Amino acid sequence: MACEIKEKERIGTINPIFTCQPAGAQFASIGIKDCIGIVHGGQGCVMFVRLMFSQHYKESFELASSSVHEDGAVFGALDRVEKGVDVLLARYPHVKVVPIITTCSTEVIGDDIDGVIRKLNEGLLKEKYAGREVYLVPVHSPSFVGSMISGYDVAVRDFVKYFAAKSRNGESNGKLNLITGWVNPGDVKALKHLLRAMDIDATVLFEIEKFDSPMLPDGSAVSHGNTTVEDLRGTADAIGTVALNRYEGGKAAEWLQSEFGLPTIVGPTPIGIRNTDTFLRNLRTLTGKPIPASLVEERGVAIDALTDVTHMFLADKKVVIYGNPDLVIGLAEFCIDLEMKPVLLLMGDDNVNYKNDPRLLAMTEHVDWKMEVVTNADFWELEDRIKNGGLEVDLILGHSKGRFVAIDNAIPMVRVGFPTYDRAGMFRHPVLGYEGAIWLAEQMSNALFADMEYKKNKEWILNVW
Ligand code: SF4
Structure with missing residues (x-):
């Protein structure tokens, strides 16, 4: 019995856990003020991503598409980027930052977005938008590499790289x-x-x-x-x-x-x-x-809250966790601290660094029950183990895309991660910090309580604890 890190053995993906790199780049771009990204590719590369953002946050976000069609896919579509930048700047006078985010199709055809940005900087911006503060930032996010996670990581680095500059006096800003x-x-x-x-x-x-x-x-x-x-x-x-x-x-x-x-x-x-x-x-x-003492007290409140539920309800519960890797690992560490037993962690992409992640390596050394960490995973890895592999699961932690595995197999589930759209207001609650620890432990407990009641499984305990 131990923890094993391995890659999914099948070729192909049945019900993916992640979407593609441009989604992560788009998420980074909507975090910047006065910024509208142009996704250089087909319209669907924006439409479905934007829909996911809206479903999760229940808000509307602005993103643009160069809307590449058949002719562009064959002969190149940089003219659409040029027109797109012009239309965007004319339509939105407040916009300063326009990342040009590539996709699978435009990376495959080899559209030179760095070159077209140079051309626009020398031409359109000087001629038609002279005096206006505009930054065109290239973000390369081909979807045949990585996932929305690496797309976010690359885009954040590219934004920082583009703008970060030492001030003239070279002094620290103290931040x-x-x-x-x-x-x-x-x-x-x-x-x-x-x-x-x-x-x-x-x-x-x-x-x-x-x-x-x-x-x-x-x-x-x-x-x-x-x-x-x-x-x-x-x-x-x-x-x-x-x-x-x-x-x-x-x-x-x-x-x-x-x-x-x-x-x-x-x-x-x-x-x-x-x-x-x-x-x-x-x-x-x-x-x-x-x-400060105030945070020591907050920590104490959190420990007290966890103590209320850990021994009686959470200890020994078998948990499956999927989603963004840092979230999955952090949740697994937290569950282990709560004496729960993560039995399966699913990472939705094939990042080779997972197998050397010190947090996962620590689990391989210390865990004394059967636990698998599967990279490049999909939801079939979970479904198959439950339906055909005899995997026993008390609780699932993950985003809404896995809800049917929980529903079909009558396993309680706590919604956490992106995208979560089948429960109200989840984006409002933190999973980070002491406050997040309380929220997570109580959500997990309440999910288990509801399950005890529906299945009439020792539900009387809830009368007496
Ligand atoms: S896989 Fe390619 S075509 Fe599909 S959404 Fe991602 S970038 Fe667009």
């Missing part, structure tokens, strides 16, 4: 770069709360708190991130960088370290008590700011 990874507005709020409690001034990349946007009297209905060009530029003058996730923002953090020598810490994803403690210690190391 910390905090690269959040693919999170929810509730997580951003929870992180800001921790930063405020430690009196740390941070540049949050990308700041998406307003993806939970208010309905205001002016009728505005479009959500956008709040990371500005100045924020991105100032990342070079920061006192250091913390990237919460290894696979979503880690590349940008490493680049800032190698280019500007910034002290950098990547991970751990602050899910659960152990990882949140480490995160706060990392903040203290980089900023010199002490961890």
Whole structure:
């Protein structure tokens, strides 16, 4: 009995867990203020991604497509990028940042987006938009490599690379770069709360708190991130960088370290008590700011909440977790701390670094029950094990795309990750920090309670605990 890391053996994918690289690049782009990305490819590369964002956040986001058709796929479609930039700038006077995001088709035909950006900078922007602040940022995200995770990672690095610049006086701005990874507005709020409690001034990349946007009297209905060009530029003058996730923002953090020598810490994803403690210690190391008594008390409240449910209800429960890799690993670590037994972790892409991830390697050393980590996985890996392989599962943690595995097999499920659209308001709740630890443990407990009631399985315990 031990934990094994392996790749899915089948060729092909049945019900994928992730979508493709341009989706991640688009998610990064909507985190920037005054930015509308042009996805250079067929319309579907934007339409379905935009729909997922809207389904998850219940908001509307702006993204454009160069809308490549048959002629472009054969003869090249850079003319559509040129026209697209012009139309976008004319239609949206506030737009400053226009990433040109490639797709599978335009990478295969070899459209030179770096070249067309040079041409536009020298031509259209000087002639028609002279004096206007416009940045055209190339983002290469072919979909036949990686997944939405690597697409996000690459795009965050490319945005930082494009803008980051030392100020003339070369002085530090006293701020910390905090690269959040693919999170929810509730997580951003929870992180800001921790930063405020430690009196740390941070540049949050990308700041998406307003993806939970208010309905205001002016009728505005479009959500956008709040990371500005100045924020991105100032990342070079920061006192250091913390990237919460290894696979979503880690590349940008490493680049800032190698280019500007910034002290950098990547991970751990602050899910659960152990990882949140480490995160706060990392903040203290980089900023010199002490961890205040208020956070020690918050930690105590979280531990008390976990104690209420761990021994009686969570211990020994067999859990399957799938989704974004840092989220999956962080959740697995948290479940292990709660004496639960993760039996299957599914990573939806084939990143070769997973098998050397120190957090997973630690599991291979310490776990004493049968546990599998499957990379390049799909939902059939889960379904097949449950239906044909005798896998016993008490709880599933993952996003909404796996809901039918849970429904068909009557397994309780907690929705966590992206995209989650079949439960209300999930984006509002954090999974990060002490607050997130409480929310996760209570969600898992309540899912198990409902299951006990529906299946009449020791439901009387709920009367007496
Ligand atoms: S796989 Fe290719 S065509 Fe399909 S959405 Fe992704 S980039 Fe577009």
